[in-house]
Amino acid sequence: MSQPSSQRIPRNICRGGYVLSPELINQIASKVFDLEVESDDSPGWVYLTMNKGINKLTNGRFWAAFSPTGEVIGGDFILWTHRIFLARGYLGMPESEMPDFTEGENERQLRxxxxxxxxxxxxYHWGKRVD
Structure with missing residues (x-):
């Protein structure tokens, strides 16, 4: 159920992609990017470094990026391939109210x-998040 508009906390960026747990993001950091992560709280440098090397997953053929999602440090990440500005996006917005993003060739290549x-x-799973 949506929040009344007077109580909504704005979140204007909607991303679509693969939702990854903190544990999985650390495994990807280690296996794909040869980064040593000492805890399940992936610090900012981990995903920023991973984004610099994203071509290991995309071969430079399309745009994708890792981003933390949500309001809590150490929460889920999203490996996103879609992004759009939402003038009326808000914290807690149900996925059903977010734009439709579909998995296509780029996502197949990521998988x-x-x-x-x-x-x-x-x-991991396909999902949408607002930030």
Whole structure:
């Protein structure tokens, strides 16, 4: 159920992509990007460094990026391929009210790249987040 507009906290960026747990983001940091992460609270330098090397997953053919999501440090991340500005987006916005993003060729290539490093599709899921 939506919040009354007078109580909504604005969140104007909507991203679509693969939602990753903190544990999985650390495994990806280690296996794909050779980064040593000492805790489940992925610090900012981890995902920023991963974004600099994103071509390991995209081969430079399309845009993708890692971003933390939510209001809590150490929460989920999103490996996003879609992004749009939402003039009326808000914290807690249900996915049903967010724009539709569909998985396509770029996402298939990301899944294959993750699989090549030993990650399976049951470790992450397609989703949308507002930030």
């Amino acid at each position: 294959e790249a993750l699989a090549s490093y030993g990650f399976s599709e049951d470790q």
